[in-house]
Amino acid sequence: MNPLERDIILRAFIAEAEEQLTVIEEAFMILESDPDPSESLNVAIRLCHNLKGAAGLVGFESIEAFLHRLEELIRKLLDRKIEISGEVVTLCLNAVDAIRDMIGDAGNGITEIAPQHQELMEKVANASPLSRTQERDNWIQAEAILKRRQRRFGRRREDLIEWLEKPKSLRVDIDIFDDVIRLAVATVRRQGQLRRLVDKEELASNEVPKLLEESGQLLEDLLTRLIGLRTIPIRTFFSQYRRTVRDASRSLGKKARLALPADNIQIDTKLSEELKGVLTHLIRNALDHGLEPPEERAELGKDPTGTITLSAKKTGNSIQILVSDDGRGFSTERICEKAIELKLIGENESLPKSKLFEFAAHPGLSTSESETNLSGRGLGLNIAIQLVDNLSGSISLESEPGKGSTFRLDIPTTFTESSL
Numbered sequence: 178m179n180p181l182e183r184d185i186i187l188r189a190f191i192a193e194a195e196e197q198l199t200v201i202e203e204a205f206m207i208l209e210s211d212p213d214p215s216e217s218l219n220v221a222i223r224l225c226h227n228l229k230g231a232a233g234l235v236g237f238e239s240i241e242a243f244l245h246r247l248e249e250l251i252r253k254l255l256d257r258k259i260e261i262s263g264e265v266v267t268l269c270l271n272a273v274d275a276i277r278d279m280i281g282d283a284g285n286g287i288t289e290i291a292p293q294h295q296e297l298m299e300k301v302a303n304a305s306p307l308s309r310t311q312e313r314d315n316w317i318q319a320e321a322i323l324k325r326r327q328r329r330f331g332r333r334r335e336d337l338i339e340w341l342e343k344p345k346s347l348r349v350d351i352d353i354f355d356d357v358i359r360l361a362v363a364t365v366r367r368q369g370q371l372r373r374l375v376d377k378e379e380l381a382s383n384e385v386p387k388l389l390e391e392s393g394q395l396l397e398d399l400l401t402r403l404i405g406l407r408t409i410p411i412r413t414f415f416s417q418y419r420r421t422v423r424d425a426s427r428s429l430g431k432k433a434r435l436a437l438p439a440d441n442i443q444i445d446t447k448l449s450e451e452l453k454g455v456l457t458h459l460i461r462n463a464l465d466h467g468l469e470p471p472e473e474r475a476e477l478g479k480d481p482t483g484t485i486t487l488s489a490k491k492t493g494n495s496i497q498i499l500v501s502d503d504g505r506g507f508s509t510e511r512i513c514e515k516a517i518e519l520k521l522i523g524e525n526e527s528l529p530k531s532k533l534f535e536f537a538a539h540p541g542l543s544t545s546e547s548e549t550n551l552s553g554r555g556l557g558l559n560i561a562i563q564l565v566d567n568l569s570g571s572i573s574l575e576s577e578p579g580k581g582s583t584f585r586l587d588i589p590t591t592f593t594e595s596s597l
Contacts, residue, residue, distance in 0.1 A: 371392070
């Protein structure tokens with residue numbers, strides 16, 4: 178197999194693996210709340226088996242072996258030889274992350290399995306009802322994984338530039354592709370008819386205006402379809418944050434769920450990539466600062482499990498995204514205290530409600546009592562604002578004490594057109 182053929186096969190494998198691992202990950206996360214997990218487990222075991230076969234075909238033996246161990250663990254869960262628990266689900270999710278890392282390594286020519294992945298594979302292979310020590314080890318590993326959730330297939334920093342410079346690919350429905358070809362062929366035919374009229378010097382023909390109008394409409398339709406090839410359903414984009422919510426809330430000792438929109442509008446893939454960091458910062462802020470601990474929520478008469486809601490709608494030439502939580506809301510008093518400490522306002526000054534977000538997002542201002550892996554440094558909101566500014570968008574905050582907060586993002590869709 179020559180290098181070009183191998184590169185094509187490798188790209189196809191990585192694209193397929195990314196898609197299948199995402200579905201496997203979602204299937205695992207459903208297990209904790211699904212009264213009948215058999216369907217989710219069957220989806221996971223089928224995709225693991227398929228991916229295992231694909232890894233074998235491209236010669237990634239260590240990945241094939243890891244997927245085989247994970248497949249065996251899923252079989253134990255299906256046969257009820259192991260009880261489903263949060264700790265077992267964490268072990269399965271850690272395995273998915275390790276496989277992602279290994280695929281990244283293999284794509285860079287590194288086929289030797291890393292020691293931490295070897296250790297995790299052995300844990301998966303020997304899975305049984307977990308001891309307290311094993312549970313603690315799983316959570317230590319889960320927190321380490323949280324720190325690298327933004328990495329694509331585990332790529333190291335020195336590989337990042339090379340990876341970004343490689344051409345990206347999209348999976349396209351064959352019917353849409355056929356439609357694009359049909360429009361292109363029709364456009365070429367209209368151009369041919371116009372050319373023949375020009376060659377015959379029949380520009381005064383009544384056919385010319387008609388052909389020009391038809392060609393213009395076809396080109397407009399073709400452009401619309403081509404731009405549509407770069408879009409994905411907004412729920413697909415939002416779904417990736419289920420894992421963020423699960424891992425982050427558990428590391429904070431809180432309970433949280435992610436609610437997704439019923440409307441499934443489309444979002445440009447370029448825009449979704451640019452928004453990833455923004456939503457990550459806002460969701461982490463909501464989990465750490467917004468949602469109360471389960472015991473406090475219960476005392477307040479709230480559901481012990483908090484809710485982070487992502488929703489979106491298109492308005493004219495922009496897309497509006499809302500990130501909401503049903504937590505405690507922003508404390509004007511607490512932000513005012515911190516602003517005085519940082520000498521942003523005088524001791525006798527009050528904080529207008531209109532300035533709440535401006536001060537909450539000020540670099541270095543944090544209402545958190547302690548610094549964690551998620552927040553506490555007073556930088557998250559400020560980074561989110563900078564990222565939105567780069568998209569020529571705006572971000573605003575609405576907050577009600579005791580009921581929660583909503584961040585509103587307004588991003589012009591013209592950004593995606595100017596990035597072409």
